Amino acid sequence: MSARRLVLLGLIVALVAVFFLFDLGQYLSLEALKARQAALDAEVAAQPWRAAGLYLLVYVAVTALSLPGATLLTLVGGALFGLLGGTVLVSLASTLGATLAMLSSRFLLRDWVRSRFGGRLAAIDRGIAEEGAFYLFALRLVPIFPFFLINLAMGLTRLPARTFWWVSQLGMLPGTLVYVNAGRELGQLDSLGGILSPGLLGAFVLLGVFPLLARKLLAWLKARQVYAGWSKPQRFERNLVVIGAGAGGLVSAYIAAAVKARVTLIEKHKMGGDCLNTGCVPSKALIRSARLANELRRATALGFRNVAGEADFAAVMERVQRVIAQVEPHDSAERYTGLGVEVIEGEARITSPWTVEVDGRTLTTRAIIIAAGARPLLPEIPGLAAMQPYTSDTIWSLRDKPARLLVLGGGPIGCELSQAFQRLGCQVIQVERGARLLAREDADASAAVMARFRAEGIDLRLRHQVERFETLGGQRQLVARDRDSGAQVTIPFDVLLVALGRVANVEGYGVEALQLALRPNQTLETDEFLATRYPNIFAVGDVTGPYQFTHFAAHQAWYAAVNAMFGDFWRFKADYRVIPRATFTDPEVARVGLSEDEARRQGIACEVTRYGFAELDRAIADEAGHPDESSGYVKVLTEPGRDRILGATIVGEHAGDLLAEYVLAMKHNLGLNKILATVHTYPTLSEANKYAAGEWKRAHAPQGVLRALARFHRWRLGLGGRR
Template sequence: MTDTVVTAVNHDTKWRKPKKFDTNLLVIGAGSGGLVTAYIAAAVQAKVTLVEKHLMGGDCLNTGCVPSKALIRSAKFLSQLSRASEFGMKTASVDFDFADVMTRVHNIVQTIAPHDSIERYTALGVDVITGTAKIISPWQVEISSAASTRIISTRSIVIAAGAKPFIPCIPGLAAVGYLTSDTVWQLREKPKRLLILGGGPIGCELAQAFARLGCHVTQLEIASRLMSREDTDVSARVLAKFQQEGISVLLAHKALQFCTSNGEKLLIAEYQGQEVRIGFDQVLVALGRTANVTGYGVEEMGITLSPRQTIAINDFQQTNYPNIYACGDVAGPYQFTHTAAHQAWYVAVNALFGAFKKFRTDYSMIPWSTFVDPEVARVGLNEQEAKAQGIAYELSLYPLNDLDRAITDSQAHGFIKVLTQPKKDKILGVTIVGEHAGDLIAEFVLAMKYNLGLNKILATIHIYPTMAEANKHVAGVWKRQHTPQKLLVWLARYHRWCRG
């Protein structure tokens, strides 16, 4: 075999392809996308190298999904105590220390950590290296650790470098100091006045959790409503709950400048042309996340970025170098742990077996949930997206205050909203607001993936009394809306005839 010369797209530098490779696949980053890619590669007997410079498990385990849900659960327990009278109790109280709650959060992270550990993945057959990776050619990665630097050759490279919190350029922000979803977990003293910038999923989840833990929370959002990707009725439900729980939600407010006056930290914001001054003790920046695209050879290699400053990929997860792939938050278009894992299957299969067959990544059924109370979950289109895209739909709405289990649990609030094709039971999208919405949505994800309509859900037995019955009831709403009226008239006549 002779050496092959490859020229990268829009790049003049040429590299020699090695005759032999140290590994089949080298993965940069051990978050959800990188771990699943490495797992699949090892499972099909490929030699795979996984490089992580910080913590195994990535953002989800260490600073994202796991710690935030642990904090939310503790906060929810406190909120349920405040509702004691709804459950037939005269009073209920608890003595707690904020530091103990945060210790619980860290303990839960440590309990789950072995699932993503070096030891586990080594046992699975993955060569795990702790160090900093840098792509130096389409087939070579330089790995630096405290002890040494070495170069590993590989047939394919997978970039799964994740993302980091977006920090806006607001004058004075650095001077007053700020928290992010990465650093907030280091708190041991409860902030008396917590200012949160951002009304998206991260900002909303943390705003409610800290408010329930006893912080006075002010949430600032530049848009006219919270969670603007959801329908307006969803945003309204969340806003009403936040206001009921004492969160000061400031919508249509633009942050202008941070400063300190007489020892007090202040944000100067603009609302309807007027200046608003907001005092706080700690500020948490929750304005989304940006892809990690520097520090490991992307710029030097000329790997193309998208307009959103993520790694640009094609339908097969390939970059402008056919043997360099990307998945997870660094590539988008969704920044969910489960989407990163979903992409990872395509990355592993295409990188290892693409010479025989390649698979286009399927984004048609991407569900997500925001773990506020009331919980919000969605898959497919919602109403505002359908209208924006000019897609005709019919709406079936089932209010959860009608559901027996929701009533017995004193959780009789929220709704399930299903969009279907006109005059058909084919599901276009589902939005659920209410208790266990993230669990209830799974049945609809399955139905949509395998093209099962509402008639199939209606014909499926659901245990009584459960929250899952709501899925059957909303299918019943659709059925009643499509009752054949002419047939009913005929049946009425038939039964009269049967009576004589």
């Protein structure tokens, strides 16, 4: 650190130390100032300029050194100098002191912070460069953080000092006016009876409602900023237009129609979106057939002889289509039309914040919800396109059973489809770059799934980095690199399924024209109310994330629809605290809240309670031929010493169903003691949840009380202290 920085730092430390060592804060208490009010009033009356100068210096020093007392000094300014004089003095002093604090932070800390956290500050700098003045104005008008923290934090950015000055001057002025007015009223208080004076009551009312008024003003200013250049229609044909008829779009339209809004739903492909046509419904239909094929192979374990069966691959895939067709009416245009939704088939394009064009027809609307979904990721890999790869969208057209199916990806989609196709008679080779499957789950959950996969014959190739695809002598093959040995590996296959995740659909419907912001992962950026940069344009589901679950999209849709229709009066923040997830492999893996691995990585203290299915009567009875059927478990994370649930992971049959009890408990703050006290039907798998709660209770049994009870019972038996 340079000599100048050391001198400045030493001076600041010395001044702060003097303030606390000599307890100068006692002179900035309301009692002390009230006791000297008459003397202070006389000083101001006798020498107003001198008093104003001293007050200004004290206020600047307090704010520049980030000392406590600025709020009280603001009230004092109103009491001593009146509304006009106090407002001028406080406004000038607070801005000058804040700027000095900001410049000190910049001089002393910015270089050091940037040398260590430059990468993290880059995004902040971009935001400051784009709308730094507005961002600071928002913090000044409705302070989310204390002003002294804002001053120090802004010193670490590249916000120009002159911008900081004028924005602070303007942004703090309304609050200054309110507080100075309150101080003026307090200064005129002569008796307790004066507390009920209209002026003082009005001052306190202003203090209470100012944050609400400031938020409204801020929202109005921001709206003017983002809508500048757009022409708003005088009248609207609709309350809401929804783009995309997947889970998020369907629920949004349903809610709007339920409250009698005029809503239009636009879908360019198939109603029901990915979930109905290429995701949840077909994959679960496939898994059901695959599970039966697997059970037939192990019928002997249940006492059957001469049981045999061979999967008709084409018939299984046709059954998948029948299931889709059976569910389809639930999501059909006819059903939603009957509910009061106008359904339009066509390609939508947002042409302004209030207009959507569909095949040359322009619709005007007060609000828009984007539910455009996502599509499978096809990465840039040499030779991939020539392999004519299938994805989770297109695999359902397959009718000829591939002898060797290569699956790229070890996430939920890749794992579910790998096991299903293996059970239907394919030889599946699953390639994953990481060290294990289902990397977002706990290591023991991944281990249980991988053990089952290997037992069923899936060829797992973990820690393999894909390099290219090629065809030699008519044989398709993958060339990969074993990340452990460094050796190049060649893997022949017949059909390729790419399951490497999904990317949001953010092109082709007006995102670029409206300059809607994207996150680094290329999803639409939304705020806590699910609004984009335009307060009347919302996004839900896979297009915005952060989770890509059907039930999550439906959950978001409620908030977006309500905010779209009633947001001018009240908005609801989307609640992501309790979001369940399940992977429908065998064994199933289901989780809500924290996992054990996440808690460890984040340094969150917790207790882990585990109950294995090996001890559960129903799990033993339902063996279903699996030698390791009893290897499932319930694992619950709780706060140390308390029964409050932080997270739960269930591995085993029907884990997704069993998880619902923990979702309910976490949502409504019910602890393990409540679960333990709930009667569970015997014999069911749901008893595992009760027994897990019992394990926690046993570990927290009051040993002292139990010892006392043991002595009591011995005494009742007439044994006295004898054992």
